[in-house]
Amino acid sequence: MEDTHMEESEQKLESEVAPALIAIHPNQKFISVSIGSELRVFNxxxxxxxxxxxxxxxxxxxxxxxxKFGVVYVVDIGDHSCENQAPLSKKAVPILSHYCSIITRLEFSPDGQYIVTADRDFKIRVTVFPKEPLNGAHEIQSFCLGHTDFVSCLAFVHCQDSANQLLVSGSGDSTVRLWDYASGSLLDTCDVGAKAGLLDSIQGQDEILPAVTDLCATPDGSLIAVAIQSLPGILLLKCNLSSRTLSLSKVISVDGEPFIPTSIGASSSVPLLWMVMGASSISQPNNNKDSTALLARVRVLSGFDFNGSDSISHETRVLEDKEVPYSDPLLLELQGKLCIGEEAFSTAAQAVKMSMRNLLIKKHYSAERREVRKKGRNDKKNQTPLS
Structure with a gap:
């Protein structure tokens, strides 16, 4: 009986604790660590x-x-398994640059003809993606200029009419703009901060505009979903493809918790919009054993489709956790936990807001401060003086 009890205890312990294993490449090119079913590799x-x-x-x-230095690289990931064809090198090759400005987003056009890059210095660049990109991308199609703060996100508006080459962009200036990206023409501007009522709430305060953190378009291009800093929910914009204009359609709030999405995405086949709020290494309150955690919260919006009339479907709503597809297993995998305290998420929301601004807003330094920062650069430290 005692042996049986010990065996059951050992099996329970094995299921709860997995040993960490480490392996080193013979020439110390890689280090890998295995923890249970998770494998981590560091180059x-x-x-x-x-x-x-x-x-x-x-x-x-x-x-x-x-x-973050403004260089775009390309890697050939195509299938080169033909018997008579030698495998190609998977080394990353630089193809274009934004001249030391942090690139905040890059996207390929739906037809694959262009690669569009946005940066911290308010610019959107449309570059012809060549047939042989490993040789570089040297032909600039256009620049989309008009934002007055960093460009944070891009999304293509898919149109049945191939003549309409439309792009939407979000920015730290609290606007969403509609472009003809082939010509670089600005078609319309929507002040989403004002539409969501966020500018009125901070009026009179010494605070910067709420930035657009992410956006995405429905498959038919008729609707744009927008996530904005300080907005506990999303903004839905109608995109009129014939007049090529943007207008407010609906503001959808997430009630009951301080949920401010930082990234959103929609599938092309299921009318669901997925939203996530996250922050890394946030201290947990109430003296939990885990003093820090990688917080994430996933919410899903249903009815995210356009019904062909002048308004959004009345069925559009935020699903409860039990209504989310695959429910608990999916949320446990994506969030790590199902229940996270409101105080922790309030702290995470503020941390995300500050970290994004610190990363993307362009800092201005005095001449003396610039010289001090130059001396502390890692590339300067590693240089050896010539004899």
């Missing part, structure tokens, strides 16, 4: 540049990503 030979955005080409052959 010791890559640079320390931070990736700020990435996208895969429409044909699935190339991956592009940008770093």
């Amino acid at each position: 010791l030979q890559v640079s320390e540049k931070r990736v700020t955005s990435l996208a895969i080409s429409s044909d699935g052959k190339f991956l592009c990503f940008a770093d």
Whole structure:
């Protein structure tokens, strides 16, 4: 009986605790750590540049990503498994640059003809994506200029009429703008901060405008969903494809918790809009065992489709957790926890707001301060003087 009890205890312990295993590449190129079913791999030979955005080409052959120094790289990820064809190198190759301005978002046009990049210095650049991108992308199609603060997000408006090449962008200036991206023409501007009533709430305070954090379009291009800092929910804009204008359709609030989405996305086949709010390494209140946690909260909006009339479907609403597809298993996987205190999320909301502004808003330094910062740069420290 005692042996049986010990065996059951050992099995329970094994199910709760997994040993961490480490493996080192013979030439110390990689270090990998295994913890239970999770495998973490760290490449010791890559640079320390931070990736700020990435996208895969429409044909699935190339991956592009940008770093915080304003350089866009391309990697060939196509299938080269033919017997008579030698495998190609997967090394990242720089193809274009924004000249030391942080690239905040990059996207491929639906037809794969262009790659569009946005940066911290208010610019949107439309570049022709060449047939041989590993040789560089040197032809600029247009610039979309008009934002007065950092450009935070981009989305293409899909149209049945191929002549309409439309793009929407969100910015730290609290506006969403509609563009003809092939020509760079600004078609319409919607002041979403004012539409959501956020500007009235901060009037008289020494505070910057609420930034647009993300946006996405419905498959038919008739509706744009917008996430804005300080808005506990989303804003829905109607995109009139014939007049090429934007107008407010509806503000959908998330009641009962301080949920301010930082990223949103919609599928092309199911009328659901997925929203997430997140922040990393936020201290937990009430002296929990885990002093810090990677907080995330996922909410889902149903009825996110346009019914062909002049208004949004009345069925549009935020689902309860039990109504979310796959419910508890999905939320546990994406959030890590099902129940997180309101105080923790309030702290996370403020932290996300501050971190985004600190990353994207362009800082201004005095001449003396610039010289001090130059001396502390890592690339300067690692240089050895010439003898």
